[in-house]
Amino acid sequence: MRLSQILQRAVHYFNPVARFLLNTPLHVVMSRRLMLISFNGRITGRPYTTPVSYVQEKDSLLVPDGGKWWKNVETTPQIRVRLRGAWKVVTPEVVREPQALTELMRRMLAANPAIALFTGIEAGPDGPDAAALERERRRGFVVVKLRLDDAHSASHAPESGQARISAGHT
Numbered sequence: 180m181r182l183s184q185i186l187q188r189a190v191h192y193f194n195p196v197a198r199f200l201l202n203t204p205l206h207v208v209m210s211r212r213l214m215l216i217s218f219n220g221r222i223t224g225r226p227y228t229t230p231v232s233y234v235q236e237k238d239s240l241l242v243p244d245g246g247k248w249w250k251n252v253e254t255t256p257q258i259r260v261r262l263r264g265a266w267k268v269v270t271p272e273v274v275r276e277p278q279a280l281t282e283l284m285r286r287m288l289a290a291n292p293a294i295a296l297f298t299g300i301e302a303g304p305d306g307p308d309a310a311a312l313e314r315e316r317r318r319g320f321v322v323v324k325l326r327l328d329d330a331h332s333a334s335h336a337p338e339s340g341q342a343r344i345s346a347g348h349t
Contacts, residue, residue, distance in 0.1 A: 197230040206264045212291060214240070215261035216325075221251045228261075232297065233325075234290045240269065240325040241287050243298050249273055249323050260325060269325035275316070281306060283322045 200208060201215050217228045229248060233240045240260065242249075252258050252271040259266050274280060285306035287294050295301045298320065300311045312320075 194230055198228065201230060201261055204264070206261075210263045212293070214263070216242070216248070216252075217259045217261070217266075218248070218251045218255060221254070227251070232291070232294065234287045234294070236286065236290075238327045238329075240327065241283055242323040242325060243284070243287060243294050244321060244323055247319070249321055252323065257328065258325075262327075268328045270328055272324045272326070274322045274324055277313070277316060280316060280320075280322060281309070281312060283324070284312060287322070 197209060197213055198215065200206060201210060201213060212232055213230050214233055215228050216231050217226065219226050227248070231242050231244065231248075233242050235241075240262070249271075253273045255271060257268050257270055260269050261267075274283060284294075284298075284300060285302075288300070288302040288307055292302060298315060300315055300320075301308045303309075
C-alpha cells in the first residue's frame, strides 16, 4: 500500500477535527492549507461539508483530489467554501485534461510540496512525475479549480440543515 493511500484513509479520522477547527476562530491553525467545501450530493441532494487542501492563485483556489466528492460539483454552477474563516461563493471547474493537469500540478507542488504525500504525485525537476500523474489520472484524479466570486461571497455559515458533515477526502 502506497503512503498516499494510507494518508487518504487516515483522513477519515482527521476530517471531523479539521471541520471543527475550520469552523472556529482556531481556523488559523489550519486555514493556510485547508478549507471547507460545501455542496449538495448529485443523487440525494443532501448537503455535505468536507475539508480539502488547496493552493490559492489570484482569484482561484486549486484543489487536488482523487476522491469522489468532485463529482457532486462538476455540474453545479456555484458552491461555497469556508476560506480563512469566511464563507465565499465559488464557481467550480473540474480539470481532467492531461496537459492542463500537468501544468496545475506543477504550480501546486511548487506552492505546497506536501500535496505529493496525499496525491502520490511527486515533483520532478521538470514538473510532476509524468508516470505517477498518468497513473492517478486513470484512477480518477482531477484538480478542481474554484473561481472566487466576490460579488456573491457570503460571510455567514450554511443555513440550518444545509451542511451535513461528511468524511470526504482532502
